[in-house]
Amino acid sequence: DAGITQSPRHKVTETGTPVTLRCHQTENHRYMYWYRQDPGHGLRLIHYSYGVKDTDKGEVSDGYSVSRSKTEDFLLTLESATSSQTSVYFCAISSGGNEQFFGPGTRLTVL
Amino acid sequence: ELKVEQNPLFLSMQEGKNYTIYCNYSTTSDRLYWYRQDPGKSLESLFVLLSNGAVKQEGRLMASLDTKARLSTLHITAAVHDLSATYFCAVDIKGGADGLTFGKGTHLIIQP
Numbered sequence: 001d002a003g004i005t006q007s008p009r010h011k012v013t014e015t016g017t018p019v020t021l022r023c024h025q026t027e028n029h030r031y032m033y034w035y036r037q038d039p040g041h042g043l044r045l046i047h048y049s050y051g052v053k054d055t056d057k058g059e060v061s062d063g064y065s066v067s068r069s070k071t072e073d074f075l076l077t078l079e080s081a082t083s084s085q086t087s088v089y090f091c092a093i094s095s096g097g098n099e100q101f102f103g104p105g106t107r108l109t110v111l
Numbered sequence: 112e113l114k115v116e117q118n119p120l121f122l123s124m125q126e127g128k129n130y131t132i133y134c135n136y137s138t139t140s141d142r143l144y145w146y147r148q149d150p151g152k153s154l155e156s157l158f159v160l161l162s163n164g165a166v167k168q169e170g171r172l173m174a175s176l177d178t179k180a181r182l183s184t185l186h187i188t189a190a191v192h193d194l195s196a197t198y199f200c201a202v203d204i205k206g207g208a209d210g211l212t213f214g215k216g217t218h219l220i221i222q223p
Contacts, residue, residue, distance in 0.1 A: 033210050042115075042199060042213040043154075050208060058210055090153065099144055100211060102154040 003027050004103035006091050012109045019078040021106050023091030025071075031094040032074040034058075034066065036087040037105075043090065049074055050096075081110045113138045115202050117214035125222055127189055132217045134183040134200035142203040143183045144211065145174050147196045154199065158185075190221045 003026030013019050023032060031050055035043040035058075045058030047066040055066050063085060065077045078085055088107050092100040114137040124130050134143070142161055146154040158167040160176035160183060167174050171194065173186045183200055197218045201211035 031208065035210075035213075040215060042215040043201075043211075044213070045210040048210045056209065059212075096208060099156050099159045101156065102146075104153050 004091060004093055004101060006089075006103040006106050008106060009104065010107045012111065013081055014111050015082055016080050019081050019108065019110075021076045021089055021091075021108070023074045023076070023103055025074075025093045027093060027095075027101075028071060029093040029095045030071075031096050031100075032068065033092040033094070033100065034064075034074065034076045035090045035092065036060065036085075037090060038087050046076065046089075081108075083110050086110045113140075113202060113204055113212045115200060115212050115214040117198075117200055117217050119217060120215060121218050121220075123220045123222065124187075124190055126191055129189065130187050132185040132187075132198055132200075132219075134185070134214055136181050136183075136202045136212075138202075138204055139178070139181070140202050140204045141176075141178045143176050144201045144203070145183070145185055146199045146201065148199065148216070149196050157198075187219075192221050192223055195219055195221045 005024045007022045033048040034046040037043045044060045049055045049068040067075045090105050091103040094100045116135045145158040148154050158174040163178040165176045171188045176183045197216045199216045201213045
């Protein structure tokens with residue numbers, strides 16, 4: 001299995017609080033991605049990174065920001081969590097032009 | 112905007128039967144991926160299809176890609192209970208650089 005970890009694996013928070021999810025890889029892959037999975041929607045891309053300090057928006061980026069200061073870490077921040085951001089968040093990595101490998105996921109509940 | 116449609120979204124079938132899941136997409140692409148997801152788990156890569164006419168097989172699953180028709184199929188032969196899962200197709204239109212667009216998934220239940 002690709003070396004991808006996500007932390008925390010589960011989190012419950014309250015509306016309006018900031019939340020940061022971490023994705024860590026040991027594969028030295030250039031590309032990293034954040035998706036959210038919701039019933040009836042499949043997976044939707046939030047943000048992605050194509051290198052250190054290089055990031056771009058995906059399909060559902062509103063309310064989210066990301067940072068990548070090191071190759072191995074990609075952080076997803078919800079500046080002020082809302083109930084609509086309750087979801088399962090998956091990180092993925094890729095060497096580019098090939099399949100993506102997914103982390104174990106983080107289940108986030110916003111009350 | 113790229114749209115990826117899978118059908119059916121739900122499928123209940125008996126062991127030993129054959130069936131096909133379809134994945135249609137709206138924009139030209141020659142890169143398509145199939146993933147499997149078990150309940151509460153992450154996504155597992157099944158097949159990578161990188162050219163028109165590509166066909167890949169693994170056990171009772173076979174995937175194919177027709178880029179002219181913008182269609183991929185995942186065929187299940189002589190289904191067994193262990194194949195029960197949700198299957199996703201995903202399309203890449205820019206060489207993998209900016210993420211995948213997923214279908215909504217096909218929830219497959221195989222009954223003994």
